[in-house]
């Protein structure tokens with residue numbers, strides 16, 4: 001059978017067959033398997049039916065006509081009816097999909113799993129040269145290798161219009177990514193419009209009206225993501241990467257000194273002032289209420305100690321605290337207080353690996369995101385040996401130059417290829433593709449992210465042994481890239497070739 005499995009990422013168990021059935025838009029419908037206790041419908045799925053009908057049959061809209069002429073029905077059954085909630089770190093995404101004459105049946109533990117099954121089904125349907133639609137008899141049992149499969153976008157180095165974020169969420173769902181890591185603010189701009197501290201964006205955004213995310217923009221992104229089974233993980237990075245914060249919040253940043261006079265420039269957040277922690281507690285309290293995910297990313301990367309070192313008041317504080325001249329102790333003091341504020345808000349913190357690297361005590365940490373280049377599995381091993389969970393980002397910095405035409409470098413990544421116990425390996429909860437914004441805005445976001453990020457998507461979802469050969473993956477990824485174009489995602493070409501429907 002030349003049935004290269006046309007689903008990307010590759011499902012765990014697939015039993016293909018040469019038998020195929022014709023589908024017609026007018027006689028296709030979605031439905032719920034009626035069993036006793038479940039309500040008859042689910043808003044997340046009702047919306048998904050409309051989306052996927054137009055994906056299956058471009059140009060048609062789902063009318064859900066209860067007409068006698070229904071010839072093919074996809075029926076869904078859920079073990080748990082959690083249609084009102086949000087996906088979270090422990091949500092099951094497992095599903096079973098059986099396609100046979102006149103019917104497909106999709107069973108999942110949760111509504112999020114059924115969204116993954118719908119995506120898979122949509123990739124099984126194909127058209128012949130005359131435009132007729134077909135689907136082959138298939139049995140699939142599927143689940144993700146890793147629960148955390150993220151995409152980071154940076155909306156500070158360049159502002160991204162909400163539409164560009166929503167488009168990325170669409171594309172993420174096609175590759176079964178399930179976490180949108182929103183690196184909202186950083187040195188250059190503060191686009192998040194805070195309810196409590198409106199001056200942060202009034203003074204810190206590139207423009208206080210056109211280059212901000214209002215509360216309704218934020219709610220729109222969170223809701224749009226939820227309908228696709230995607231979590232939104234907010235990051236408010238501190239104490240470094242906070243230049244734009246100082247514009248709208250005086251006294252927050254450390255004044256740098258030249259000799260014994262202030263130089264007029266500012267450095268990281270000032271960790272010696274009680275007002276700093278009052279402000280951070282208040283901002284994080286707001287963030288905790290705006291973003292429903294139980295996790296929040298606190299950053300903690302790349303703190304430059306030179307400004308702290310130049311400031312006599314900081315040095316006096318260090319002396320009083322017995323830190324001597326070890327500024328990593330001051331950094332640890334700060335981060336520990338912020339993590340504690342976050343846990344009081346009943347959120348679990350994620351921090352960049354810098355925090356783990358310069359801490360002696362690590363018990364207060366939960367999740368460490370490994371991002372530095374080099375022997376990143378050495379770092380992963382250190383973190384899991386300390387009993388902490390890991391998100392691996394190092395091999396997937398898509399903003400970084402390099403042999404950019406080599407998508408295989410994002411595919412040939414083995415997150416668990418380190419010496420460790422099964423328990424330690426289970427602490428690697430997943431990975432993340434980071435597209436930092438220094439050189440990215442809405443003009444090049446999609447081609448720079450897709451389909452290269454989809455290579456990481458298969459690494460994070462599929463079975464390693466079944467997806468260890470780049471040559472076998474290549475034709476499948478090319479076909480998937482054409483599907484992305486057909487769905488309106490401007491995914492760049494992998495190599496020489498063509499798509500039945502080119503992008504226009």
Ligand SMILES: CC(=O)N[C@H]1NC[C@H](CO)[C@H](O)[C@@H]1O
Pocket residue numbers: 301302352371397399400436
């Ligand atoms: C955790 C982290 O990655 N921090 C910085 N490192 C380099 C990146 C660009 O590749 C960004 O500038 C990012 O802000």
